[in-house]
Amino acid sequence: MKVTLVSSTPNPIRLIADAARITHGKSQTYQSDRYYLDLLYKIGHFSVFEHVSFTFFIENISRACSHQLVRFRVGVSFTQRSQRYTNENGFEYTIPPSIQKNEIAKQLFLQKMEDLQQSYAKMIDLGIPKEDARFLLPNATDTSLFMTMNYRELIHAMELRLCKKSQWEIRHLFWYIRGLIWQSDPDLAAFLYPKCFHEGFCREKKPCSLLPILLQKKKSLFTDANL
Amino acid sequence: MKVTLVSSTPNPIRLIADAARITHGKSQTYQSDRYYLDLLYKIGHFSVFEHVSFTFFIENISRACSHQLVRFRVGVSFTQRSQRYTNENGFEYTIPPSIQKNEIAKQLFLQKMEDLQQSYAKMIDLGIPKEDARFLLPNATDTSLFMTMNYRELIHAMELRLCKKSQWEIRHLFWYIRGLIWQSDPDLAAFLYPKCFHEGFCREKKPCSLLPILLQKKKSLFTDANL
Amino acid sequence: MKVTLVSSTPNPIRLIADAARITHGKSQTYQSDRYYLDLLYKIGHFSVFEHVSFTFFIENISRACSHQLVRFRVGVSFTQRSQRYTNENGFEYTIPPSIQKNEIAKQLFLQKMEDLQQSYAKMIDLGIPKEDARFLLPNATDTSLFMTMNYRELIHAMELRLCKKSQWEIRHLFWYIRGLIWQSDPDLAAFLYPKCFHEGFCREKKPCSLLPILLQKKKSLFTDANL
Amino acid sequence: MKVTLVSSTPNPIRLIADAARITHGKSQTYQSDRYYLDLLYKIGHFSVFEHVSFTFFIENISRACSHQLVRFRVGVSFTQRSQRYTNENGFEYTIPPSIQKNEIAKQLFLQKMEDLQQSYAKMIDLGIPKEDARFLLPNATDTSLFMTMNYRELIHAMELRLCKKSQWEIRHLFWYIRGLIWQSDPDLAAFLYPKCFHEGFCREKKPCSLLPILLQKKKSLFTDANL
Numbered sequence: 001m002k003v004t005l006v007s008s009t010p011n012p013i014r015l016i017a018d019a020a021r022i023t024h025g026k027s028q029t030y031q032s033d034r035y036y037l038d039l040l041y042k043i044g045h046f047s048v049f050e051h052v053s054f055t056f057f058i059e060n061i062s063r064a065c066s067h068q069l070v071r072f073r074v075g076v077s078f079t080q081r082s083q084r085y086t087n088e089n090g091f092e093y094t095i096p097p098s099i100q101k102n103e104i105a106k107q108l109f110l111q112k113m114e115d116l117q118q119s120y121a122k123m124i125d126l127g128i129p130k131e132d133a134r135f136l137l138p139n140a141t142d143t144s145l146f147m148t149m150n151y152r153e154l155i156h157a158m159e160l161r162l163c164k165k166s167q168w169e170i171r172h173l174f175w176y177i178r179g180l181i182w183q184s185d186p187d188l189a190a191f192l193y194p195k196c197f198h199e200g201f202c203r204e205k206k207p208c209s210l211l212p213i214l215l216q217k218k219k220s221l222f223t224d225a226n227l
Numbered sequence: 228m229k230v231t232l233v234s235s236t237p238n239p240i241r242l243i244a245d246a247a248r249i250t251h252g253k254s255q256t257y258q259s260d261r262y263y264l265d266l267l268y269k270i271g272h273f274s275v276f277e278h279v280s281f282t283f284f285i286e287n288i289s290r291a292c293s294h295q296l297v298r299f300r301v302g303v304s305f306t307q308r309s310q311r312y313t314n315e316n317g318f319e320y321t322i323p324p325s326i327q328k329n330e331i332a333k334q335l336f337l338q339k340m341e342d343l344q345q346s347y348a349k350m351i352d353l354g355i356p357k358e359d360a361r362f363l364l365p366n367a368t369d370t371s372l373f374m375t376m377n378y379r380e381l382i383h384a385m386e387l388r389l390c391k392k393s394q395w396e397i398r399h400l401f402w403y404i405r406g407l408i409w410q411s412d413p414d415l416a417a418f419l420y421p422k423c424f425h426e427g428f429c430r431e432k433k434p435c436s437l438l439p440i441l442l443q444k445k446k447s448l449f450t451d452a453n454l
Numbered sequence: 455m456k457v458t459l460v461s462s463t464p465n466p467i468r469l470i471a472d473a474a475r476i477t478h479g480k481s482q483t484y485q486s487d488r489y490y491l492d493l494l495y496k497i498g499h500f501s502v503f504e505h506v507s508f509t510f511f512i513e514n515i516s517r518a519c520s521h522q523l524v525r526f527r528v529g530v531s532f533t534q535r536s537q538r539y540t541n542e543n544g545f546e547y548t549i550p551p552s553i554q555k556n557e558i559a560k561q562l563f564l565q566k567m568e569d570l571q572q573s574y575a576k577m578i579d580l581g582i583p584k585e586d587a588r589f590l591l592p593n594a595t596d597t598s599l600f601m602t603m604n605y606r607e608l609i610h611a612m613e614l615r616l617c618k619k620s621q622w623e624i625r626h627l628f629w630y631i632r633g634l635i636w637q638s639d640p641d642l643a644a645f646l647y648p649k650c651f652h653e654g655f656c657r658e659k660k661p662c663s664l665l666p667i668l669l670q671k672k673k674s675l676f677t678d679a680n681l
Numbered sequence: 682m683k684v685t686l687v688s689s690t691p692n693p694i695r696l697i698a699d700a701a702r703i704t705h706g707k708s709q710t711y712q713s714d715r716y717y718l719d720l721l722y723k724i725g726h727f728s729v730f731e732h733v734s735f736t737f738f739i740e741n742i743s744r745a746c747s748h749q750l751v752r753f754r755v756g757v758s759f760t761q762r763s764q765r766y767t768n769e770n771g772f773e774y775t776i777p778p779s780i781q782k783n784e785i786a787k788q789l790f791l792q793k794m795e796d797l798q799q800s801y802a803k804m805i806d807l808g809i810p811k812e813d814a815r816f817l818l819p820n821a822t823d824t825s826l827f828m829t830m831n832y833r834e835l836i837h838a839m840e841l842r843l844c845k846k847s848q849w850e851i852r853h854l855f856w857y858i859r860g861l862i863w864q865s866d867p868d869l870a871a872f873l874y875p876k877c878f879h880e881g882f883c884r885e886k887k888p889c890s891l892l893p894i895l896l897q898k899k900k901s902l903f904t905d906a907n908l
Contacts, residue, residue, distance in 0.1 A: 050758035077731035277531035304504035
């Protein structure tokens with residue numbers, strides 16, 4: 001898996017703050033840009049966050065992962081490598097950690113991948129169209145895509161996908177994306193957390209131990225912000 | 228592949244006509260329900276069509292097909308069988324016609340399916356979680372899902388997916404769906420056609436011969452409607 | 455203000471439960487329809503709720519209210535009476551309670567409404583097109599519209615608009631709508647509450663006293679449900 | 682009316698081309714960025730255009746116009762000046778050209794505006810909350826808003842709103858926006874036209890004379906592009 005931040009809205013926090021300022025007209029007392037970011041988050045006025053978006057180039061995730069990823073529908077756009085038009089001879093693939101760690105399973109997995117690569121090539125040789133030969137390709141097959149997501153949807157997607165109960169590969173992907181946003185806009189990354197961070201409680205039957213740590217982070221976030 | 232129309236908006240054309248009537252207030256001359264349906268289509272006022280929706284239970288389509296299907300994002304909702312939580316032992320699968328017709332390819336395909344069924348079962352026996360064992364499952368693996376789509380999005384989806392250039396399985400699926408709507412509401416089915424029907428021309432490099440036939444149908448549709 | 459439930463998905467809870475059942479395949483132990491409704495709400499799997507929708511005919515709300523209402527964008531469709539094409543001679547209007555209660559303000563308000571009715575009629579007489587004469591019409595002017603909203607978006611809209619901090623007219627509207635759903639599907643109405651009900655805390659600077667009562671309702675809801 | 686292009690995706694055509702390139706994998710012959718822009722438009726593959734968006738600050742449009750504008754729902758975000766929280770004493774307003782040109786109508790209009798400004802101020806003095814005093818404010822009252830729209834939705838919105846049948850103020854607004862995009866990205870502006878440009882025919886009962894001119898422009902666009 002490799003993710004690159006290809007493009008993003010310039011001066012995102014200034015833009016969010018400027019948009020927030022006009023809702024109350026000119027009479028509003030002037031406050032810092034950061035003040036508005038914190039305020040909007042706190043009162044749940046998330047629509048203003050939609051003015052900011054990020055475009056990522058995501059390489060070498062499995063089709064299992066991409067099938068789940070493209071289920072996000074609002075505030076997001078995808079352009080994905082097509083298996084209908086691309087020759088997938090010698091396709092790359094992703095090995096799940098649980099299989100990587102189990103020697104017998106790993107050998108079986110690698111053998112099947114090689115086997116399917118050969119069968120796919122044979123199908124193409126037999127004159128089967130690429131769009132039909134791909135019916136053999138496993139979920140492990142790697143894919144690439146461009147994804148543009150606005151900041152509101154990012155907060156929502158991170159809520160779901162940073163959670164420990166989320167599937168490991170898509171969780172990995174969103175932590176990766178979060179790291180890239182952290183590098184470019186740490187103040188925006190500061191609201192990207194699992195759902196429990198926002199709600200203050202865990203919905204899972206078997207909670208992990210992360211909640212108290214996250215709530216502590218949230219508290220210090222608002223203490224710093226001096227709202 | 229099997230599709231069932233599970234649920235739909237009662238009296239859809241009456242509802243569309245009633246909604247259309249209020250846009251112009253009470254002063255409007257009374258016209259038949261069918262008149263408004265035709266008028267809205269003709270002037271391109273499609274938003275009124277969103278009040279009507281259909282729910283389908285779609286069984287035994289390939290994951291290749293479902294990956295493409297769930298890319299529709301607006302006016303549509305999906306609930307799909309999960310490969311993370313379901314044991315896919317002895318999974319069912321879809322064979323593309325081009326492979327069905329080629330005896331060598333077909334034998335290879337069937338052999339690989341059996342092979343992958345066994346490998347999947349072995350992974351489960353080795354204690355690999357279902358969500359990771361599924362990395363072996365091929366695109367051919369069958370899935371099931373509920374899909375609710377409003378009538379506006381249906382017109383749009385049919386534009387794209389009834390076209391001969393569309394992939395065979397999803398085209399088959401949408402012709403199937405069109406047939407079900409034809410049975411329940413023939414007047415609504417009358418606007419479900421490939422894009423060329425609506426635009427009057429073909430965007431493909433190698434046009435098929437369908438366009439003149441479709442345009443004739445459209446003409447008779449409006450002659451009957453007496454707009 | 456008058457709201458009519460024009461149309462809704464037949465057997466909504468059965469449909470939601472059937473959709474939920476397929477996510478885990480056939481192996482799932484059979485549970486009651488109501489069980490799945492409660493479970494989906496509790497674990498936050500709201501997308502399944504999108505299969506169910508409701509269509510309302512909303513009459514005599516102010517344009518102030520409708521301007522806010524049509525800001526909902528996802529899972530919702532509107533068809534509204536147009537002021538461009540409708541002659542608004544003798545338009546009806548909504549009087550805010552704060553003005554109703556203040557005799558001086560009320561007299562001023564009524565006088566201005568009558569005044570604007572006459573001015574509008576005069577504009578039309580002068581040959582000004584309806585779409586321009588309407589520039590005189592006040593926010594108080596009544597409008598009518600059809601609104602179709604799916605159940606997921608209804609939960610979201612109620613979160614925002616049932617809250618005491620919401621503007622009185624749109625809050626009134628959503629309590630009205632909630633009452634209609636209560637009559638047709640009490641089990642679905644049971645999740646339609648202000649945001650605090652779902653989150654367990656209040657985001658407002660000056661909280662009202664409703665929260666403890668709502669949380670008690672929620673508790674009894676889940677005790678009854680025996681999840 | 683005043684519109685400012687506040688922010689936009691850097692290097693939009695490069696981004697669109699890069700996204701288009703990955704759909705067919707690495708095997709694709711290299712073509713220029715502009716080639717992909719033209720190709721995607723021609724074959725109707727508009728989803729790739731969603732990666733590019735523009736943010737505008739729109740000042741001094743009427744509430745009549747904004748009510749219509751915020752009806753766009755997909756690929757667009759709005760943050761608008763609120764009449765609930767803003768004191769609208771001495772509000773600014775927009776005069777329709779048809780009224781501007783008719784001296785009697787204009788005098789009546791100006792008199793009513795002054796009248797309503799005074800009545801609004803009096804309401805506030807009487808202690809009526811701003812959110813209720815605004816019920817007096819006319820559709821002509823000016824508002825301001827931030828709007829972010831992606832390029833795909835811009836093409837769609839322009840289709841509807843550049844048409845001569847569209848209401849004059851929102852048509853003016855979108856021609857203004859088109860001009861700003863023309864200055865920053867002329868190749869993107871080249872696809873922003875009324876619907877007839879794209880469809881090749883006019884849906885109106887009384888067509889204007891623009892269609893042949895637009896189709897000529899389209900033809901030369903593709904001749905230049907050398908697809």
